[in-house]
Amino acid sequence: MEFTINQYFSKQNGRCGYCKGLKTSVSHGMHSYTMFPQDYQELIDRGWRRSGLYCYKPLNNETCCPCYTIKCDALEFKLNKSHKKILKRMTRFLRDGKKDKSEESGTANAVKQVKDDGGATDGAVNEMDTIGGMNDEPREPNLPITDVDLAVVAAANPEKHESARKQHESFDDQQSTQPESVSNSTTESADVADGQIATKKSHNATNVQCKKAKIIRLERRQAKIVAAGGVQVAESKKAATKKQTNAQEKTLADYFADASPSDKHKLQLKLVHVKSQEFKDTLDTTYALYQKYQTIIHNDPPTLISDYLEFLQESPVKHKKTRDGPAVGYGSFHQQYWLDDKLIAVAVIDILPYCVSSVYFFYDPDYSFLSLGTYGSLREIDLVQQLADKVPALKYYYMGFYIHSCPKMRYKGRLTPSYLLCPEVYTWHLLTDEIRDKLNQNKYQRFNANTDAKDVDDFQDSDLNKVVLLYDNTCLTYRQYIQSFKIPSIDNMLDVIRSRIYKKLTGDDDDRAVVIEYGKLVGKSLSHRMLYVKT
Known part of the structure; x- marks a missing residue:
């Protein structure tokens, strides 16, 4: 008989990676030796999160920067204008093999911006039995049992939890400045390149906004129609155009299917389990990329490969396959981004019964102009959509924590529709402007407005x-x-x-x-x- 095995360490105080306060971050921690996917799914639905083998749950009513679990409904996901620009930019780069002039000049500035901000990041093949996690009913163990080898438990060295906790604090540091600082910078450059809004100096040295010639022509045409008494005709044409545009709206899958054999570059994504031979075969390459990312983006000193493995390869989540589950199974994976024969990014994710949970993301700084942070999030949403075709319940994309008190972490809320977890009764609530206003007033909130609502799995x-x-x-x-x-x-x-x-x-x-x-x-x-x- 198998079990999830945890060693609980109660309340932990540490340095905050978001506001940089010393001993102001308050959370509960535990070292997980092994864990079933269903058990981890239930833990993150109660506000827990993992970093390597260390699991932690912020005490939001005490900690300096409350961390709310956030998820996006991938099947209802809506692309916004910024997302489309990033997808089109990648399509152009793969097709033509070159980047826009504005992107060439903006890449160095984008990387510098991220460094100035202090870094950026967010985020077994056995048949699974009912004990293992797909059965929601509580397991009643046969007691007592003696087939749990404590030597195996001891070998995991529970004292490692302290270094794991420190790694978690460093993890928070890197999350506090998201890849959107790169994305935003490059997106702004793209806006100028697309000619939406350009600025030029007038004779009196003041900035004057110049409209696109296309927009000017359209305004003139509409003015003529109105002058001729054709207001209704203009409105009907506008509505028809809008309807036609909506009917032809491209989906994420459409953007990723745009690849052609004549493209200059080929981008291939490989999903690799962290315990697989393929992971071992590519370890030197992924480790070198991680080193480059950490030293250039975060200004961190080089790390040992053992630290890299402890942080991004070690996982308590068991690899389990079920008849009605995804073909790759549930567990912890690296999604590798190969541009031709070069690795340019790696997403560390957990695939669980109801979601894909983002753990970490790192990339080659030389390709910052592609806004890989945002592009990676869109790819992970696309992965959820693919998995949901076979497993309808697996339809959510978990982005880790939403920290409203840290402005650089609010970008997660721009993936819509997104939901926040109530820290008291563990119900989900759509992230709206009303909730944002409440968080502006008080950084700790109980999102469930029903004061009589209780935790349905409350422990007495x-x-x-x-x-x-x-x-x-x-x-x-x-x-x-x-x-x-x-x-x-x-x-x-x-x-x-x-x-x-x-x-x-x-x-x-x-x-x-x-x-x-x-x-x-x-x-x-x-x-x-x-x-x-x-x-």
């Missing part, structure tokens, strides 16, 4: 006895754990020693308060089926 003190622990290589409930330490008498020295050992190991309260805290954070159903490592 009465649920404590069914929490499943891993103790002394044995799986047992909290009730069984307490009963195993009942002391019949202290008439002899052995009983006295046993009593003292018990108190030293567990404390007088048997860790009751900590286990209850854990149960409330992960929810009743997960606390009754995931193993809580009791040392």
Whole structure:
């Protein structure tokens, strides 16, 4: 029998990667040795997120910069004007093999802008059994069991959680300045190149906006029609044109299908599982790209390959395949972007029962002019849409956290429609201007306006006895754990020693308060089926 196995570390205080405050970031943390995809899906739907093997849940009502889980409905996703420009720019580059003059001059400035901002980033082939994660019913383990090898658990070195937590803080640093600082800069250059708005100096040294000749001609034509009394005709033509445009609206799939054999460049995306041989075969290449990205974009010193693997390859999420799941299975993957024979970007993602969850994204700074940060998000949404063709429930794109108090992180809300997770009752709410206004007034918000609404999977003190622990290589409930330490008498020295050992190991309260805290954070159903490592 297999289980998700976690070691909980309670509340953690650390440096904030968004406002740079020292010890102002407050979150709950746990080290995950192994985890089923369904279990991780339920955890992120309760505000958790992973960085390597370290899982953390911000305490939003205490932390300096509240972090709200955000997701986009990929099947209802709408492209905006900026997205279309980026997609067209990539299409032109692949077709013609060259970039616009404005892009050539703007690339260095774009990279410099990102560096000035401090960096940019966001974000097994076995048949899955019902124990593993696709069954929503709580698992009732056969108790006790002794087939969990503690040597394997110990080998994972739970003390690594401290370095993992520090890596998570560094991860926040890099997320605090998103790739849109590159995208915005290049998009502005593209606007000028497209001739929508140009600026020139007049004789008195003031800036004068000049309209496109096409726009001027259109305005003149409309003025003539109005002067001739044809207002209704003009409106009907405008409505017909708009209707025709909407009917011909290109989808994401249409943009990505525009490739032609005559294109100068070929862009190929490869989905590689983090434990596969293909990942090992391309490790040197991906590691070199990561080094280049970190040193140029983030001004970070070179990192060891072991740190790279701990951060972006290690994952507790098991690779599972099911008959009704995606062909690639559920688990952790790298989506590699190959331009001809050169790797230019890598997206680190988790594929889960209801979503694709973005973990990290890094790219070659030489290709900043392509706005790869935004382009990568669009590609990941396209991946969700493809997976949803076979697995309709898998229709969401999770972007990690939305931090409204950090302006550089608000770009995630521009992927519409997006939803924020209520930090109190774990319900989803459409991100609207009304919610943005409330967050402007107070950075912590309960999005569910119904004060009577409760967490449907709320953990009560009465649920404590069914929490499943891993103790002394044995799986047992909290009730069984307490009963195993009942002391019949202290008439002899052995009983006295046993009593003292018990108190030293567990404390007088048997860790009751900590286990209850854990149960409330992960929810009743997960606390009754995931193993809580009791040392």
